[in-house]
Amino acid sequence: MARKKQFKAESKRLLDLMINSIYTHKEIFLRELISNASDAIDKLYYQSLSENDSAVDRSAFKIHLDIDKENRALVISDNGIGMDKEELEENLGTIAKSGSLAFKEGLSEEEKKDEAVDIIGQFGVGFYSAFMVASRVEVLTKKYGSDTAYEWSSDAVDGYTIEEAQKDSCGTTITLYLKDNTDDDNYDEYLQQYEIERLVKKYSDYIRFPIEMMMETQKRVDEETAEGEEKPAEPKYETVLELKTLNSMIPLWKRNKSEITKEEYNEFYQDKFNDFHEPQRVIHTSVEGAVSFSTLMFIPGKAPYNYYQQDYKKGLQLYSRGVFIMDNAEELIPEHFRFVKGLVDSQDLSLNISREMLQHDRQLKVIANRIEKKIKSELLLMLRNEREEYEKFWNNFGLQIKFGVYNDYGMHKDLLQDLLLFYSSKEEKLVTLDEYVARMEEGQEFIYFMSGDKIENIDQMPTVKKVKDKGYEILYLTDNVDEFALQVLGSFKDKKFKNISQGDLNLDSEEEKKELEKKAEENKDLLGGIKEALGEKVKEVKISSRLVDDPVCLSSDDGMSFEMEKVLSAMPEGNPYGMKASRILEINPNHEIFKALQKVYADDANAVKDYAELLYDQALLIEGFPIENPTEFAKKICDFMVKASK
Numbered sequence: 001m002a003r004k005k006q007f008k009a010e011s012k013r014l015l016d017l018m019i020n021s022i023y024t025h026k027e028i029f030l031r032e033l034i035s036n037a038s039d040a041i042d043k044l045y046y047q048s049l050s051e052n053d054s055a056v057d058r059s060a061f062k063i064h065l066d067i068d069k070e071n072r073a074l075v076i077s078d079n080g081i082g083m084d085k086e087e088l089e090e091n092l093g094t095i096a097k098s099g100s101l102a103f104k105e106g107l108s109e110e111e112k113k114d115e116a117v118d119i120i121g122q123f124g125v126g127f128y129s130a131f132m133v134a135s136r137v138e139v140l141t142k143k144y145g146s147d148t149a150y151e152w153s154s155d156a157v158d159g160y161t162i163e164e165a166q167k168d169s170c171g172t173t174i175t176l177y178l179k180d181n182t183d184d185d186n187y188d189e190y191l192q193q194y195e196i197e198r199l200v201k202k203y204s205d206y207i208r209f210p211i212e213m214m215m216e217t218q219k220r221v222d223e224e225t226a227e228g229e230e231k232p233a234e235p236k237y238e239t240v241l242e243l244k245t246l247n248s249m250i251p252l253w254k255r256n257k258s259e260i261t262k263e264e265y266n267e268f269y270q271d272k273f274n275d276f277h278e279p280q281r282v283i284h285t286s287v288e289g290a291v292s293f294s295t296l297m298f299i300p301g302k303a304p305y306n307y308y309q310q311d312y313k314k315g316l317q318l319y320s321r322g323v324f325i326m327d328n329a330e331e332l333i334p335e336h337f338r339f340v341k342g343l344v345d346s347q348d349l350s351l352n353i354s355r356e357m358l359q360h361d362r363q364l365k366v367i368a369n370r371i372e373k374k375i376k377s378e379l380l381l382m383l384r385n386e387r388e389e390y391e392k393f394w395n396n397f398g399l400q401i402k403f404g405v406y407n408d409y410g411m412h413k414d415l416l417q418d419l420l421l422f423y424s425s426k427e428e429k430l431v432t433l434d435e436y437v438a439r440m441e442e443g444q445e446f447i448y449f450m451s452g453d454k455i456e457n458i459d460q461m462p463t464v465k466k467v468k469d470k471g472y473e474i475l476y477l478t479d480n481v482d483e484f485a486l487q488v489l490g491s492f493k494d495k496k497f498k499n500i501s502q503g504d505l506n507l508d509s510e511e512e513k514k515e516l517e518k519k520a521e522e523n524k525d526l527l528g529g530i531k532e533a534l535g536e537k538v539k540e541v542k543i544s545s546r547l548v549d550d551p552v553c554l555s556s557d558d559g560m561s562f563e564m565e566k567v568l569s570a571m572p573e574g575n576p577y578g579m580k581a582s583r584i585l586e587i588n589p590n591h592e593i594f595k596a597l598q599k600v601y602a603d604d605a606n607a608v609k610d611y612a613e614l615l616y617d618q619a620l621l622i623e624g625f626p627i628e629n630p631t632e633f634a635k636k637i638c639d640f641m642v643k644a645s646k
Ligand SMILES: Nc1ncnc2c1ncn2[C@@H]1O[C@H](COP(=O)(O)OP(=O)(O)OP(=O)(O)O)[C@@H](O)[C@H]1O
Pocket: 032, 036, 037, 040, 078, 080, 081, 082, 083, 091, 092, 123, 124, 125, 126, 127, 128, 171, 172, 274
């Protein structure tokens, strides 16, 4: 008797979820097992082709389904590559991908259901889904080229056993002993041939190997009447067993686009790419020419949970004449479109192509190029014709496009700049750079922008008012990468980008400028006094031309901006070179505070120190910087309040 082994901890949790699943789509178990069977045949197919192995009869590849009513069992067999003992252990004893599975304790029934949906959606539980419908599962398997077969069996609860077994040919046979029926679930339906036929047609029609099953059919057994003869009153039928192929076997991407329904595309995507959500967009094309290929690509409806993490794998599946070659061929998809899932099938690619060769393959480069252009044009079309849809896309993957502009020293900026969206102060929604430029005021030189943590806060920033009052539109940037992307872009349609908290805004008339210069001259000592009080904290203290209602603000010289400084400081390794934006304290000469400063300074030049420090701290807070000494700040405010009350 073989020793029982326990599932690895996380597999066990997932199994528990499957066993007790209240997930309503239990029927997907069949799709998962057929898909594994098809993968196993693909592997042997590919191996026999690439190694020129004539011992394998490729025309005999198939998946066989058997209904065993007596034992209440459903059997799924394939003559694919099979598994040896280690692979059985490795593949069915653990979930390889489960490292990041975070199971939550004490979930309610409703939450459990949601979690099952989530997990099935995000991880594609594959083989384990068998336990949604079966109380016991046996896997009899023999690896191609090996003499020994093994049987893995488990009722999930107490682990599994692996024993040596007898099997004539290579491949895998999976027997599912169905659960007892409950009030909610009738597992007997998986013993009905028409139900199984329906499920195969629904989920696995495109599988490129025959899925066969012996089916009971009614066959007419009396002699057909010849023409002109009278028909017998009752034609005679008998039930006969017939081997039927249930699937059409034509890969979806080889079928005529006009004959494929949205549901078929969705099912295909969800099944193949383990996504519970429907894709947002399907891109299905065939190209004939120097290199001929078909692609079926999808833009996911939701960013995968690990999209911005390292374990997310980009790339398309690669097929050659319908034969699967490899998963995640990275070379087919540029980094900035890494969210696209799908496959490429080309008759011009060698079956022997290895991952290493992909990088240098000329045909593949041509395909990748076409794919990049196709994705861009699909996105542009969506942007132009279906704005809401595009904004949905942007919410999911806009960050990726912005990174794409910034990465590789801006190499892809020309391709991507038309796809960018930013929030507009004027439109109060997302706009393209093109729309911004088309709306620019006469004489407007720059594309103005301002950064901050969220739209509402940016809208309140002191500097924003002045630019808005002048009638100019401002782009509000809220993602860390935004300013870096704009810096790489430099300009759009010859219009330079301008951060409104940096440098000279140059918005005033000559008269206003003169007025300001005069005021600065008159208050030279006061400004000097404030600068002296603040010392090295600020580069300069000046009379502001940016402010309308607010008393003070910070600005910086052109070059490093406050937002960039913040992003650098937030990096894991910190701000390595201590790079800082210059800090210029600007004071509004038309604000009451300015008169107060003048008065205080005139009475006692030293007394201006506290005012200077308070104003500087305020400006820091508005800009989203921490203040150096919050206790001191609070104390000073209190002192002022007390003084004011006397
Ligand atoms: N019929 C089979 N023949 C050979 N190997 C199989 C078979 N079924 C499963 N396996 C092996 O077990 C592994 C685990 O299967 P499982 O369905 O859990 O995950 P997967 O197929 O890798 O991923 P997913 O189902 O999410 O696409 C497979 O990767 C494969 O190596």
